[in-house]
Each structure stands twice: as structure tokens, then as C-alpha cells.
Amino acid sequence: MTIRVYNTLTQKKEEFGYEDKQINIYVCGVTPYSNTHLGHARPSVVWDVIKKYLRWQGFLPFHVQNFTDIDDKIIAKANAEGKTALEISQHYATDYLESMDALGVERADLYPKVSEHMDDIIAMIRQLVENGHAYAVNGNVFYDVASFRAYGKLSNQRLDELQMGSRFDVDADKFNAMDFALWKRAKTGEPAWDSPWGQGRPGWHIECSAMSHKYLGTGFHFHGGGSDLIFPHHENEIAQSEGATGEPSARYWLHNGMLNLKHEKMSKSQGNFVTIKDVLEKHPKELLRFYILSAHYRSELEYHDSKLAEVARGWRRLNQFVRNLANRVDGLEGLTDVEELSKAEQDVLVTVSAAQRHFTQAMDDDFNAALAIGSLFDLMREVNGYLAEADSSLASNYVLKQVFDLYKSLAGDILGIVDLDTKPQTEGLTQPLMELVLELRTQLRSEQNYALADIIRTRLTELGVVIEDTSAGTRWQIQND
């Protein structure tokens, strides 16, 4: 098995090389000053799936994701609301983690914060000054972009083509307009820390270099984030990390595409965002994940209010299929190999292994989840065909258990697009009441009182309870998406 990934640094797909099973991952987190929105859901879900896939393949992902909890925007908001910057950032960091939990995103192994890594940041800035990549002026420290020959290698920018200063004023203390702040001199009313250059706070990019280096060292495997971070954030990060250590920081730079709202990037500063919590109040997390994963992680994704409804039908089919399988194979834990399989059953097993192979091939090719999902639909069609004829023999149960186990790992554990909670859909009286209603309706049907039976069905549908008459009896389900 070989995994190939698109590396922004080389602008092509590369074979993923590794030395041992532990895969180190640094994903740029958020600046917590506002509610967590759908744009944040994209990299989170994408990396969640990558981690779970890698683990399924026998790797041990180790994931570090920062909180940039010292920042102009946070300070501005704190001053406006009469709170401290840390109160603001803590509040929104909590909102972020809650949103991630609600999305079924596994937590990172570490969430380092700027405010807790001042020594590491200062040490790296100092190193950069010593290495001749940074200079201090009036309590500020700037990165000397011209000193780093490879500057621009990630984003493919040429220094002389960048339009710096066109939309904001350039600090007069800079050697060069493109130089960026590593350390900012304290202004009144701002949180500040002691440093060799006086009181101040870190610039935007240095925290990721310092913290990724501290926890993952140099040459770690993956560095991820949104494509909007390629320049200047990640470009500057490379300049800092490599300028300080003399070694490459990350080997593979992976960038996810933007999630747009009405053809515009969803972002905090533009105010055009939909929060994750809002969406999850109306839709199950599995549906939101299905939507996000239905396009390749590098492409742009368009969101609008009816978007989830559009993909819901296909998603629901998949879920009901898996749920039916779950009911069917429930309690069949002890099944071992069964000797006599019919042709139809052998065919299903062949399709199962083909589906798993296609899924793996898709994920190995730059984590192509959209293609991988296609293989789940292919298998579903095949199995549904078999299911129509299947009896409840041992062989049949055995085969269906194989199918279910595959969906459980791929669609459930890795992608998180089907709800496998075996929790009863209902509580209290609903279950026995439904059984009673359906029993009576079955009686009516056997008496050919279809008019009344249909009224019951219609009224139940209006209540959100969908019933289906199958040859194996009537089944019911609460429609909740």
C-alpha cells in the first residue's frame, strides 16, 4: 500500500514516505475570537478522516493543533467587551472544541496555546536574530525576508511581485516592506510579556513555528490548514522554522479548499458565516460530514441553506441500509466461517472485498473521500439486490455480517457518515405504542380495510414516523434530519 498526497510545496502528488508507524501532524488551528463556523468544519473533518484512515491502516497519528490566543482581533474584542484577552480566547476556544465534539471530530493530542509558550517563542526569535534572519528595532523584531533565499517557495511568490503596502501602511522601521513582525512592542492596553527586546507580544506567524518545533521537531510529516494560509502564514512559517533550525519543518504541506457561502469565502471578518452549532441543531453530524466529504478536500465547496437537503436523500439511503443491516446482524457476534455458501453469497463476498479495495485505493490517492464514498454506494446496490432474496440462513447471516462490519469501519469509524449508535430511537412509551398501532394496522390490512390502514400511515407520516410494509412485516422509523 502506498499513499500519495498532493504537496503544495512541490505542487504535485508525491508518494508518502515514512520511517515508522508514528505519523506527526500539525494542523493550523483557529484564532478564537468568534463563533466556530462551517469553514472551520472543513479542515477538521478532513483531518479527522485522514487520522482515522491512517490508524485503520496501522499507523499511529500524532496530532498537534494550536490556538492562537494572542492576537489583534482578540485584544480588540476584549477591549470592546471590557474583558481580558484571555477570557475572550478561552471562551471561543471552548466553543471550538464543543463544535468539534458535536461534529464527531476526534480531539487533537495537543492544543498548545501562544500564551503558554512565550519562552519557546522568544527562544526561536532569538535564534533567528542570531542567525541573521531577524533584526530588532525600537522594541519590535522583524523577520528579514531578504535573508532567506528560499522565501516564496511554498506560495511560488517572487518578492518583487508582491504588492505589499498597497492595502495597509508599512511600518517605517522595516528594512523591507515584506518583512513581518516576530515580536511586537507593547502598546498601552494590550497584554504584554517580558522579552530581551522589552515588553511585547509575538507576531502572528511565529507561534506555529515555535510550537510545531517544540512538539514535533523538524521534518515532521504533515502540515495542514486552509488554502488561505499558504501565503503569508505558511510561507512565513517556513522562513522562520528553517531560518531558526536550518532544517525543513514539515515534509508534506496539505491545504484544503475553502468553503464558500454565496460564492464568497466564509470568514469571520466578512461576517458571512454559519456556525457549526446552528447547522447541527437542524441536521445530524453525519449528514454534515457526508456533505463535506462528498467533494475532494482540495476543491472549493459551495454552501447554502438547501445544500444539506440536496445531499440528504442519498445520505439517508446509505444510513437506512446500514441500519437495516445492523438490525439484521445484531447479536451475531459468534459467527465464524461458514462452509457452504451459495453462488449469490460468494458473489457478495467478492463484492465486499472489491469495495474495500476500491475504498482503500481512493483514500490512498490523496485521501479522495468522495471517490471512496462511491465505492460504498456500489456495494450497497449489490447487497440490496442480494438482500431481496436472502433468507435468514447461517450462511446469509455470515455474509451480511461481513458487509456490516465493513460499513461499520469505513462509513462509521473512518468517515463518520453513518450513525451506528445502537441507541433506541425512542424513549419511554413510543416503542410499545408504535408496536400496538402497527399491530392493529396489520389486523386491518388482513381484513382488507385498506382505507383505514392508509389513513393511519398518512397520519403517522405527518407526525414524522415513516412506515414501510415489507414482506418481513412493517417497519417504522422516525425521520429526524
Added chain:
RNA sequence: GGCGGCAUAGCCAAGUGGUAAGGCAGAGCUCUGCAAAAGCUCUAUUCCCCAGUUCAAAUCUGGGUGCCGCCUCCA
């Protein structure tokens, strides 16, 4: 102005040299008391346009058009 990306059926979307996955919607059929579910069949002679390379191109090259992102904080 520079850099990066995208343009595939009514809609979403995969596909980076070998003759167009998958989903939704639509049509027909099977099953069914009916409905639903499910299955089967059909639905892009063609991949924004124009040239070129090649036995072969949605895929490569050149040019054009349109859209998006970045060059300010952003996932």
C-alpha cells in the same frame, strides 16, 4: 499587476494519456392491496471555446473566455 486553483449531464461530483465512477432529480419496468423501500433499464458520442502534440486527450502544450482564492486578519 503577480501567484495558485477551478470550468465534466438539469444539479452535486470523481476521473491527470487508453475511450466518461458515484449521488440527487427525471422516465420506464419488477415487486406491492396501494404506498414506501429495494432492484433493473434508460438519461453527457462527450468533458467552457479555439488551435496543437499523439495511434489515442476530459486528461499534455499554446492561446482565449468565465469564476474563485491568496498577495491585509482568516481554516
